[in-house]
Amino acid sequence: MKINNRPFRVLVVDDEPDYREVLELMLKEAGCQIETAASAFEALDKLRKRSFDLVLTDLMMAGMDGIELLEKIRHEHGALKVIIITGYGTIENAVAAMKKGAYSYFIKGNDPDELIKVINNIKGGDMEVQEHSDKTAAPNDFPSFVLSTNNDQFRKVMDIAKRAAQSNVNILILGESGVGKEIFAQYIHQCSSRSAESFVPVHCQAFAEGLLESELFGHEKGAFTGAIERRKGRFEAAIGGTLFLDEVGDIPLSTQVKLLRAIENRRIERLGSNESIPVDFRLISATHKDLTQEIIDGNFREDFFYRLSTITIDIPPLRxxxxxxxxxxxxxxxxxxxxxxxxxxxxxxxxxxxxxxxxxxxxxxxxxxxxxxxxxxxxxxxxxxxxxxxxxxxxxxxxxxxxxxxxxxxxxxxxxxxxxxxxxxxxxxxxxxxxxxxxxxxxxxxxxxxxxx
Missing domain, CATH: 1.10.8.60 (Helicase, Ruva Protein; domain 3)
Structure with missing residues (x-):
């Protein structure tokens, strides 16, 4: 593990000799160059004498704890990254440390590979989903905050979403209710070349069959009772941007046929009109349903499923x-x-x-x-x-x-x-x-x- 052809240097700080030794052996095996300190005071002394890429410190230590050490490092060594080592009983204090600028925390007893992966992210400069500073935690920054993570599985899903966003393929997002599928769709839109244009969500479950078609395709004046004027649909509203079909598993079969044609041809007709209108949009769909089972049960068209799911992203549940x-x-x-x-x-x-x-x-x-x-x-x-x-x-x-x-x-x-x-x-x-x-x-x-x- 090297940066600019030099070893990645880690300072391990822990007042328990056995745990210091375990961390030292583990990180050396991962290719890091390790120095250890038995106290926060010894750590500060070593930091003044030479440079490190990362400090790995226990939270609970005699004399000066990990929080105070973190504050001194932030004051004296600026952007030097710090990971807090903690037990289950002090997770809340670890969160407080992250608010003060810690890069992440690691729970004693968890899989050591989790720690190695976080260190690999630091080495690679991948700060996007790791930092949890006060700016990240701003109460009005809900979508980006929910996507912040210390979980490896969730991080992989984020990476797939970001890479998929660079293309124009159709994306299907799967996941239980409440996992944040629309937030994920917004993230994909923001990572795409269409980010300057509209993100147009449609909650398919909220519309009856006829109303959903009118909502999507639009209608001409007089197309049906109550259509007192021409109205553009969501397909047209999404031209140049992203159309997000939420709860796509609830779309009636008859509407699925019309949607399949529109998605394949990138052309639509408003209800009550024969005019073919070209529509350029990015399609993202989402559902909490098992579409494979829905296909077996005859509730979902197989060809429609394959058209929606060029790339499928399965969001892990909160548990x-x-x-x-x-x-x-x-x-x-x-x-x-x-x-x-x-x-x-x-x-x-x-x-x-x-x-x-x-x-x-x-x-x-x-x-x-x-x-x-x-x-x-x-x-x-x-x-x-x-x-x-x-x-x-x-x-x-x-x-x-x-x-x-x-x-x-x-x-x-x-x-x-x-x-x-x-x-x-x-x-x-x-x-x-x-x-x-x-x-x-x-x-x-x-x-x-x-x-x-």
Whole structure:
């Protein structure tokens, strides 16, 4: 791993000798040149004597912690990149560090390859989806913020989308409801040569069959009852730009035939007219449905599917990118406070645990709604666990559609969290109890109560 024909130099800062040694061996194997420091003070001394490309520092250290070290590095060494190493119990502090300029964070106990991939991105100068500065987190910058990620799978999808945007091929975006398919479509449009022109969304599910055709193709005066004047459709509105058909899986078969012809020929006819109008547009479609099954069931034309899906992008659900949750939670908290003119000064720890480990079957949309509810219902600046909504069970679980009582949901969240902390602490009950902020006896009782092994 080299930059301008010199080794990529990393300073590892950790007051635990064993972990320092593990990081040193791992990063040397990845081709980095490593130096280590047992404290933040030693690290600052080394930084003054020679240059580094990256500082990898533990968050919790005696004397001077990782946050204070980060602040001093930012003050003395400008743009030098810093990655914070943290445990599950201090993720919130890692998020705070990123607000102060940390490049990313890595959770102890996670797959080391995740850290190597982040370092490879730094080495390659790929800052586009990694930085989470205050500018990135601006409350009015919702689309770009939701696309920011520390997740490798999501990053690959972003890369495919960016490369696909350079062409003019039809793109089909798949993903569960609430994952941000329209935001992704907007991102593709902004990355394309058509970005200066219109992005025209059409939510196909919202229109009845006849109305959808009129919305898309336009109509002439008198074409049908109520057509009192000529109206251009969305195809014409998108000329030069991008037409986004959302929930394309809900388009009736009869309309699919007409759309297929328009997409193939790039020509349309308004309802009530025989005039053929040329239309130059970029087509992006999206659906939460399994179109393969829809084809089998006779609800979707196979030829229409292949015309839409020259490139298919499958957006992972939020539960598959949980390392992004702390930053998304922080973003939506600030956004909701600003929109509702409410100041939150404290959040019960149980609320944070719930937000970090709930699976969000409704994805980004559900996360946003839950946080907005909590902010609105806060009292005297405090968000309470009792104000969490009663969550419906994930339809992927047994007993589809049943309501889980809040008490049961609390038990599930707490049990899952305890299991994660125990794993992080190598099942050392004393250490796990310290991280959780409870006594060893209390933790042992909970382990017995929840049947944790």
């Amino acid at each position: 598959s990118r949980k390392e992004d949750l702390p930053i998304l939670i922080d973003f939506f908290m600030k956004k909701s406070q600003k929109e509702h003119n409410i100041i939150v000064t404290n959040i019960e720890p149980a609320v944070r645990r719930f937000l970090l480990y709930y699976d969000y079957p409704g994805n980004i949309r559900e996360l946003k709604n839950i946080i907005e509810r909590l902010v609105v219902l806060s009292r005297d600046g405090v968000i309470y666990y009792g104000d969490l909504p009663e969550i419906k069970s994930d339809p992927r679980d047994e007993g589809q559609g049943n309501i889980i009582h809040l008490r049961e949901m609390r038990r599930k969240v707490e049990a899952n969290y305890i299991e994660k902390v125990l794993g992080t602490c190598n099942h050392n009950i004393s250490e796990a109890a310290r991280v959780l902020g409870i006594s060893r006896r209390q933790l042992f009782n909970k382990i017995t109560d929840y049947g944790i092994k």
